[in-house]
Amino acid sequence: MNRYDRIYARYEVETSFPLEDAIGVMAGEQSSGTFLQIPGETAELKERSGARIEWIRETGSGAQPSLPGAASPKGVASPVWRRAETLLSWPIANLGPSLPNLWATVAGNLFELQQFSALRLVDLTLPEPFRDAYLGPQFGVEGTRRLTGVADGPLIGTIVKPSVGLSPAETAALVQQLVEGGIDFIKDDELQADGPHCPFAERVEAVMGVIRDHAERTGKRVMFAFNLTGEIDQMLARHDLVERANGTCVMVSLNSVGLPGLAYLRRHCRLAIHAHRNGWGLFQRSPHIGLGYLAYQKIWRLAGADHMHVNGLRNKFCEPDESVLASARECLSPMFSGEGRGCEVMPVFSSGQTVRQVHDTWSGLGSADLIYAAGGGLVAHPGGVAAGVRAMRQAWEAAMSGISLEQQAATHTELRQALEKYAG
Amino acid sequence: MNRYDRIYARYEVETSFPLEDAIGVMAGEQSSGTFLQIPGETAELKERSGARIEWIRETGSGAQPSLPGAASPKGVASPVWRRAETLLSWPIANLGPSLPNLWATVAGNLFELQQFSALRLVDLTLPEPFRDAYLGPQFGVEGTRRLTGVADGPLIGTIVKPSVGLSPAETAALVQQLVEGGIDFIKDDELQADGPHCPFAERVEAVMGVIRDHAERTGKRVMFAFNLTGEIDQMLARHDLVERANGTCVMVSLNSVGLPGLAYLRRHCRLAIHAHRNGWGLFQRSPHIGLGYLAYQKIWRLAGADHMHVNGLRNKFCEPDESVLASARECLSPMFSGEGRGCEVMPVFSSGQTVRQVHDTWSGLGSADLIYAAGGGLVAHPGGVAAGVRAMRQAWEAAMSGISLEQQAATHTELRQALEKYAG
Numbered sequence: 001m002n003r004y005d006r007i008y009a010r011y012e013v014e015t016s017f018p019l020e021d022a023i024g025v026m027a028g029e030q031s032s033g034t035f036l037q038i039p040g041e042t043a044e045l046k047e048r049s050g051a052r053i054e055w056i057r058e059t060g061s062g063a064q065p066s067l068p069g070a071a072s073p074k075g076v077a078s079p080v081w082r083r084a085e086t087l088l089s090w091p092i093a094n095l096g097p098s099l100p101n102l103w104a105t106v107a108g109n110l111f112e113l114q115q116f117s118a119l120r121l122v123d124l125t126l127p128e129p130f131r132d133a134y135l136g137p138q139f140g141v142e143g144t145r146r147l148t149g150v151a152d153g154p155l156i157g158t159i160v161k162p163s164v165g166l167s168p169a170e171t172a173a174l175v176q177q178l179v180e181g182g183i184d185f186i187k188d189d190e191l192q193a194d195g196p197h198c199p200f201a202e203r204v205e206a207v208m209g210v211i212r213d214h215a216e217r218t219g220k221r222v223m224f225a226f227n228l229t230g231e232i233d234q235m236l237a238r239h240d241l242v243e244r245a246n247g248t249c250v251m252v253s254l255n256s257v258g259l260p261g262l263a264y265l266r267r268h269c270r271l272a273i274h275a276h277r278n279g280w281g282l283f284q285r286s287p288h289i290g291l292g293y294l295a296y297q298k299i300w301r302l303a304g305a306d307h308m309h310v311n312g313l314r315n316k317f318c319e320p321d322e323s324v325l326a327s328a329r330e331c332l333s334p335m336f337s338g339e340g341r342g343c344e345v346m347p348v349f350s351s352g353q354t355v356r357q358v359h360d361t362w363s364g365l366g367s368a369d370l371i372y373a374a375g376g377g378l379v380a381h382p383g384g385v386a387a388g389v390r391a392m393r394q395a396w397e398a399a400m401s402g403i404s405l406e407q408q409a410a411t412h413t414e415l416r417q418a419l420e421k422y423a424g
Numbered sequence: 425m426n427r428y429d430r431i432y433a434r435y436e437v438e439t440s441f442p443l444e445d446a447i448g449v450m451a452g453e454q455s456s457g458t459f460l461q462i463p464g465e466t467a468e469l470k471e472r473s474g475a476r477i478e479w480i481r482e483t484g485s486g487a488q489p490s491l492p493g494a495a496s497p498k499g500v501a502s503p504v505w506r507r508a509e510t511l512l513s514w515p516i517a518n519l520g521p522s523l524p525n526l527w528a529t530v531a532g533n534l535f536e537l538q539q540f541s542a543l544r545l546v547d548l549t550l551p552e553p554f555r556d557a558y559l560g561p562q563f564g565v566e567g568t569r570r571l572t573g574v575a576d577g578p579l580i581g582t583i584v585k586p587s588v589g590l591s592p593a594e595t596a597a598l599v600q601q602l603v604e605g606g607i608d609f610i611k612d613d614e615l616q617a618d619g620p621h622c623p624f625a626e627r628v629e630a631v632m633g634v635i636r637d638h639a640e641r642t643g644k645r646v647m648f649a650f651n652l653t654g655e656i657d658q659m660l661a662r663h664d665l666v667e668r669a670n671g672t673c674v675m676v677s678l679n680s681v682g683l684p685g686l687a688y689l690r691r692h693c694r695l696a697i698h699a700h701r702n703g704w705g706l707f708q709r710s711p712h713i714g715l716g717y718l719a720y721q722k723i724w725r726l727a728g729a730d731h732m733h734v735n736g737l738r739n740k741f742c743e744p745d746e747s748v749l750a751s752a753r754e755c756l757s758p759m760f761s762g763e764g765r766g767c768e769v770m771p772v773f774s775s776g777q778t779v780r781q782v783h784d785t786w787s788g789l790g791s792a793d794l795i796y797a798a799g800g801g802l803v804a805h806p807g808g809v810a811a812g813v814r815a816m817r818q819a820w821e822a823a824m825s826g827i828s829l830e831q832q833a834a835t836h837t838e839l840r841q842a843l844e845k846y847a848g
Contacts, residue, residue: 029740031615032586040598041586049589049621067710069742093620094588100653100680101617104702108614108677109775111705112741119709162456162465164518165473174464190532191455193525196517197473229524232656232688253532256524258682264656278528281535282707282715285543286491289709316453317536318493351533 005092005127008054009106009295013086014065014118014288016072016079019056022115023086027051030110031090049094054087065117066288081117097133099299100259102126107291118288124295130302131336134263136343139272139306141332141369144346147248147272148223150184153400155223156392157185157373159350164191168198172206178379179214179222181386182393185371188227190253190278200228200238208245225251225274225307235265243270254300255279266304274348275305285318293327298335301343307371308345313360315352324349325364332369346371353377354422355395355405355415362399372396382417391418429516429551432478433530433719437510438489438542438712440496440503443480446539447510451475454534455514473518478511489541490712505541521557523727524683526550531715542712548719554726555760558687560767563696563730565756565793568770571672571696572647574608577824579647580816581609581797583774588615592622596630602803603638603646605810606817609795612651614677614702624652624662632669649675649698649731659689667694678724679703690728698772699729709742717751722759725767731795732769737784739776748773749788756793770795777801778846779819779829779839786823796820806841815842 015022031051032041060083065072072079095101111119137143145151158178160171178186194200207224215221228238228250235257239250251274252262266273283291297308310327311319327347334342347370349361354377361372374392381388391414398408398415409416439446455475456465484507489496496503519525535543561567569575582602584595602610618624631648639645652662652674659681663674675698676686690697707715721732734751735743751771758766771794773785778801785796798816805812815838822832822839833840 032589040590040594045586045589049586067742069709069744094615095617096619098617098654100655100677101615101619103680104614104617104653104677107679107706108702109705109741111703111709112735112743114740114742119705162469162473165456165469166464170464190528191518191525193519193522193528195520195525229528230522230684231524232684235684253524253528255531256527256683258685259680260654260656260659261682261684278532279535281533281543282531282713285493285535285713286710289706291706311536316538317533318491318538319536320493 005129006089007092007102007106007127008087008089008125009121010085010087010123012083012118012120012122013116014081014083015115016065016070016076016081016117017115019058019082019084020053023053023056025115026110026113027053027088029113030105030108031094049091051088051090054089057085059083059085067117070117071114083118085122092127092129097129099130099134099263099303103259103299111289120289121291121295123292124298126298126302126335128336131341131343134302135266135304136302137304137306137345138266138269140344141346144223144272144306147221148184149221152368154368154396155184155371156389157187157371158183158378159187159189159373159375160192161189161375161379163189164195164198166198168202168206171198171203172210175207175210175224177385179210181384181389183222183389185223185225185373187225187251187274187373190227190229190276193227193229194234200226201241204242204245204247208247212246221248223249223272225249227251227253229253229256232261232264235261236268239265239269239271248272249274251276253278254305259299259303262300262303262305269304272306273304274307275300275309277309281317293323294330297327297331301331301335301345306345307348309348309350312349312351312353313357313364317351321360321364328365328370332367348373355391355418356422356424358392358395359399359405362396368396368400377422380421381414382421383414387414387417390414429553430513431516431526431530431551432511432513432549433545434509434511434547436507436542436544436546437540438505438507439539440489440494440500440505440541441539443482443506443508444477447477447480449539450534450537451477451512453537454529454532455518473515475512475514478513481509483507483509491541494541495538507542509546516551516553521553523554523558523687523723527683527723535713544713545715545719547716548722550722550726550759552760555765555767558726559690559728560726561728561730561769562690562693564768565770568647568696568730571645572608573645576792578792578820579608579795580813581611581795582607582802583611583613583797583799584616585613585799585803587613588619588622590622592626592630595622595627596634599631599634599648601809603634605808605813607646607813609647609649609797611649611698611797612675614651614653614700617651617653618658624650625665628666628669628671632671636670645672647673647696649673651675651677653677653680656685656688659685660692663689663693663695672696673698675700677702678729683723683727686724686727686729693728696730697728698731699724699733701733705741717747718754721751721755725755725759725769730769731772733772733774736773736775736777737781737788739774741775745784745788752789752794756791772797779815779842780846780848782816782819783823783829786820792820792824801846804845805838806845807838811838811841814838
């Protein structure tokens with residue numbers, strides 16, 4: 001490891017203190033500093049281990065703090081709350097190439113510092129030793145296309161709905177309809193794991209029976225992401241069970257399994273890892289405190305996720321479309337240079353997706369390397385599941401050929417019915 | 425498992441939609457619902473698997489949303505943003521007694537729902553099967569007192585400072601001063617784990633040499649919390665290393681290791697687990713989105729933490745004192761009924777603590793079952809570490825005897841010097 005290797009993290013901050021002072025406290029808090037000058041914190045130590053302020057760029061100011069509870073300089077009656085962007089860096093030698101300790105370093109105590117009335121981690125750049133220490137995605141885009149046989153275009157997917165409550169047999173019956181309908185990908189909802197009404201092993205057996213049978217008859221191996229979120233031993237056992245049943249994919253709730261959990265699974269895994277980010281709203285919902293997806297998704301890609309959820313355009317959640325598209329493009333962008341080191345993953349669009357978001361998704365992403373997952377937007381098609389899948393493919397075909405949705409619907413019944421069903 | 429066992433979660437919400445409608449969407453999103461009526465979501469299924477609204481209590485309203493990005497009812501020019509508290513419940517049978525899946529259920533997608541301009545998980549009540557499925561703290565308060573030989577009163581502790589940058593030998597030299605000064609407890613800073621400048625194994629060896637030596641000479645076994653945060657295999661190996669060196673405590677950054685990671689460590693662990701919550705600010709800093717400590721600490725106690733950080737009074741972070749004390753009292757309160765099932769843990773006060781917060785900590789907590797950790801507030805005492813420790817003990821003795829700080833300082837030199845050093 002080159003001792004000059006540094007970790008870079010970009011933040012948005014707001015403070016009523018002089019920017020250099022406040023950001024200096026942040027840098028000290030997350031490296032060698034403490035609130036008092038103490039023996040041991042020599043100039044040499046600070047030089048070697050201290051975080052460094054690379055730059056500060058003031059972006060605006062206001063008369064009110066964005067969040068309550070921040071301190072302001074003594075004796076100042078009407079403090080000005082300055083906003084800025086800043087880049088901090090750390091020597092990798094403080095922590096070595098460890099993702100869990102990276103989290104403590106760039107996303108740890110600093111969010112609570114009194115100096116700040118807003119603080120968001122916006123982006124992260126990791127030095128090469130991190131790429132050497134972790135496996136990254138095993139399948140990513142190419143591997144997923146290989147496993148599913150979908151050589152080009154989007155993977156059309158869906159989520160088993162209702163989220164939870166179906167028995168293994170009922171789940172398999174639904175899957176039967178879906179595979180006969182021509183779906184490429186199906187996922188458990190993140191609320192379905194190993195509850196007594198739908199035990200994991202029984203669900204895998206029932207579902208994979210349908211999928212194997214369909215593969216034998218048609219040659220198409222539908223990918224089913226089985227949610228194995230649970231304890232460490234449980235996840236490995238569940239993985240092995242899916243593998244024995246000829247499954248190709250397992251799913252995890254990232255914020256539930258944690259970084260060491262995902263990395264551990266990845267090291268033992270021979271299947272694609274479909275990563276769901278539920279709980280993400282805690283990091284993103286407030287403009288004033290949080291952790292942006294550009295930073296977040298890098299950490300999980302490196303730990304081994306193959307597919308990363310990015311929400312979807314105009315869905316039931318709060319994230320603006322521009323943010324969704326930026327996240328998805330980031331998933332497809334290399335994190336490190338060099339052949340095979342990029343850690344590109346397949347973005348997954350979901351939640352309230354119908355034929356109506358297809359064109360903007362295609363033009364905003366600039367690629368068909370994605371999983372486009374629709375639940376109700378597909379299975380509630382008046383013509384049934386098969387019609388719903390066909391409508392979705394018709395929409396994507398139109399988008400990728402530069403044909404408008406309306407024009408395509410004029411000559412494609414299933415799409416026309418979908419447009420009537422799913423009002424704009 | 426009794427199929428009537430339910431999980432209860434209390435939330436604070438804000439919405440411009442009718443409260444029952446918005447909270448109904450929340451309940452549906454986190455159980456059997458989806459955004460459209462779909463085949464399969466029968467009344468019977470909803471009855472069996474649907475989340476239930478137990479009650480809604482309106483608490484106020486305003487003309488502006490607390491967070492941007494929320495939807496409001498069509499055609500309403502000036503929506504009213506209503507605030508409410510609500511209790512939701514889920515049948516445990518949806519997920520079984522699984523903490524990672526509990527997190528996905530009560531702290532998952534719901535934070536992003538468009539219906540809400542504020543949403544916080546405030547508290548959680550878990551049914552008994554959760555207690556049966558997890559080990560809880562192995563040592564808690566009694567076990568920690570047994571390991572350290574501190575039969576009553578607070579454990580006086582400190583953090584190795586500078587946080588990162590000292591070599592193993594330098595760390596051991598500092599520890600030598602600290603143990604000679606009479607400290608009960610020392611912890612790594614969360615920024616120190618296994619970096620190349622201070623490899624874990626070398627740090628353990630150097631520090632435990634000092635601690636074992638001190639134990640032989642004085643009979644006092646100082647507890648050192650070694651931060652073993654890392655990958656799964658690394659954490660187990662590091663634990664074993666600390667155990668072989670006769671250590672009594674390991675430390676984890678909770679948000680870095682994740683739930684399965686902690687539970688896995690706990691199942692293999694024979695030492696006390698000191699749990700640090702850095703990164704907690706992401707869940708707590710905004711009043712409008714987040715996860716309160718009452719809920720948060722229960723999950724980690726059940727997974728196996730023995731000590732839980734609660735910040736400290738008037739420290740360098742933003743959390744109000746009342747919140748700190750409520751958190752600490754919660755740590756000492758049973759989560760489940762029945763002998764040995766309470767999962768009580770030792771709260772840890774830290775960050776900017778000096779002799780000056782002792783009296784309010786004692787009166788606010790109502791107990792001396794805590795670790796009172798001071799970094800600069802102890803080691804920067806003008807008389808040196810031993811004087812700093814004595815001053816802290818003098819302050820606690822005064823508080824517990826009903827003697828004021830000033831009165832005690834009049835007859836105790838070290839305390840008087842501390843009051844001069846650490847201005848109020």
